[in-house]
Amino acid sequence: MPSNLSPTALVTGGNRGIGLEVARQLAMRGCKVFLGVRRIPEGQRAIEDLIGLGLHAEVLEMDVTNEESVLAAAQGLASSTGSLDVLVNNAAILIDEGRTILDLDSMTLHRTLETNVAGPLRLIQACLPHLGKGARIINISSGGGQLSSPSDWSPAYCISKTALNAVTVQMALALKSRGIVVNAACPGWVRTDMGGSAAPRSAQEGAAGIVWLALDAPASLTGGFFRDGIPIPW
Numbered sequence: 184m185p186s187n188l189s190p191t192a193l194v195t196g197g198n199r200g201i202g203l204e205v206a207r208q209l210a211m212r213g214c215k216v217f218l219g220v221r222r223i224p225e226g227q228r229a230i231e232d233l234i235g236l237g238l239h240a241e242v243l244e245m246d247v248t249n250e251e252s253v254l255a256a257a258q259g260l261a262s263s264t265g266s267l268d269v270l271v272n273n274a275a276i277l278i279d280e281g282r283t284i285l286d287l288d289s290m291t292l293h294r295t296l297e298t299n300v301a302g303p304l305r306l307i308q309a310c311l312p313h314l315g316k317g318a319r320i321i322n323i324s325s326g327g328g329q330l331s332s333p334s335d336w337s338p339a340y341c342i343s344k345t346a347l348n349a350v351t352v353q354m355a356l357a358l359k360s361r362g363i364v365v366n367a368a369c370p371g372w373v374r375t376d377m378g379g380s381a382a383p384r385s386a387q388e389g390a391a392g393i394v395w396l397a398l399d400a401p402a403s404l405t406g407g408f409f410r411d412g413i414p415i416p417w
């Protein structure tokens with residue numbers, strides 16, 4: 184658990200799917216949770232039940248592809264809380280399902296990398312002034328990004344998650360001396376808008392390993408890739 188008794192956490196893509204469930208579980212564990220969302224009214228509706236339970240949840244407008252939006256959100260968070268203990272880079276897109284690398288167009292690749300790789304990178308950089316010793320960053324990756332058992336069902340998405348894993352390792356190295364840990368988590372195949380209704384896992388199951396990295400994993404654990412709290416190969 185981060186040293187702060189009531190850690191502040193920011194979860195991107197918090198209005199639905201795995202992000203909303205991670206936010207819910209963190210709030211239930213006593214965190215002050217901020218959900219990065221593209222549309223405030225939708226985000227506000229998503230957290231109504233959490234607020235009803237007396238939990239601390241707030242929405243923060245943020246499009247991870249927009250530098251100004253990310254900087255403004257990081258600034259807004261800092262002025263309302265002062266510091267950040269947990270950052271979950273969850274927002275992502277999957278827009279090339281069923282395509283192959285042979286007909287992948289550069290615009291689809293660019294859009295995917297912009298959201299799934301550059302988004303987390305720019306948000307980490309924007310939050311750095313507010314992340315102190317003991318802070319934890321979790322990048323939500325996917326088994327699709329594993330080079331050890333390659334997938335070809337959505338090439339742009341898989342490439343983006345491989346690249347996000349590389350960002351994770353680089354950030355872990357860069358932030359080790361500051362006592363900030365950075366890990367990647369795969370939630371498994373989860374029933375969400377992205378995962379579809381045939382997926383075997385619930386959002387609760389997918390979120391649990393992410394929350395473990397955020398609050399329960401040993402404080403020294405950094406630069407790894409995990410599913411359900413168990414290391415998996417890159």
Ligand SMILES: NC(=O)c1ccc[n+]([C@@H]2O[C@H](COP(=O)([O-])OP(=O)(O)OC[C@H]3O[C@@H](n4cnc5c(N)ncnc54)[C@H](OP(=O)(O)O)[C@@H]3O)[C@@H](O)[C@H]2O)c1
Pocket residue numbers: 195196197198199200201202219220221222245246247248272273274275276298323324325326369370371372373374375376377378379382
């Ligand atoms: N579901 C699975 O089976 C599965 C498996 C492995 C990994 N993952 C990973 O788990 C994470 C969550 O997936 P999910 O299944 O919950 O996906 P989802 O249901 O499609 O939700 C994606 C979230 O990302 C947000 N988002 C997309 N682009 C954004 C942007 N430019 N700025 C801010 N927010 C943005 C969406 O917001 P809007 O509502 O505004 O679009 C939404 O909140 C992703 O990183 C995904 O790659 C999922």
